Amino acid sequence: MRVANTSVHFPEGMLDELDRLAEERGVSRNRVIVDSCRQTLRTQRQWPPGFFSNEHRTAVELRDLREGAEEFARALTTGRRRRAPPLR
Amino acid sequence: MIVLHTNVVSALMHRLPTALSRLRMSEPVDVVLCSPVAAEIHYGLSRLAAGSRRRTVLADEYARLREAVVWTDWTEAAASEFGRQKALLGARGSAIEDMDIAIGSVALALGARVATYDVRHLERLEGLSIDDWSESPAP
Secondary structure, eight states: OOOOOOOOOOOTTHHHHHHHHHHHHTSOHHHHHHHHHHHHHHHHTSOOTTTTOOTTSOHHHHHHHHHHHHHHHHHHHHHHHOOOOOOO | OEEEOHHHHHHHHTTOHHHHHHHHTSOGGGEEEEHHHHHHHHHHHHHSOTTOHHHHHHHHHHHHHHHHSEEEOOOHHHHHHHHHHHHHHHHTTOOOOHHHHHHHHHHHHHTOEEEESOHHHHTTSTTOEEEETTSOOOO
């Protein structure tokens, strides 16, 4: 497998923590980092579980949300139209 | 890659089914929330009564979206694009809201499209690709 090298700057202490984790797992520091990157890439290609479901909301909350959508959008538009007075 | 306009973020926060269907067509890694949009959303939230159920629920929905997608700050490239676009619009006598120029500039700097429910103003920005979410989502 072809590999590429790069330089990464870690916050102080994180590299020590990674080394401890690698030792516990009996793998290299490189392996821990690559596995983490792989996991991040996999996660970012999928929406979080339940993201498109409304099960986290009660029926009342959902009704409120949908009924209030236009009002919220209108408030944002109003904010845009307000301008500071011209400088003199 | 798509940059969500404020009106799209608002629709998603309100769990509008057509907006959610449209979002589902993209992978989260290709969906961008940018700081000018966040500023407008925080303004909208701040206008709601503190501690109200509505504000709490909407802030929670915003946080869920923010957590799931890619974030980008206002960058130097976007600032440069903003200046260029605003000057072009001014020369044509075709001013639009600064926030729309800012959002469009973030997208142009990233080489992304803007997802919006209102193409009227954004389409005046030179070179910007737009996803019109007011159209029905593809099956």
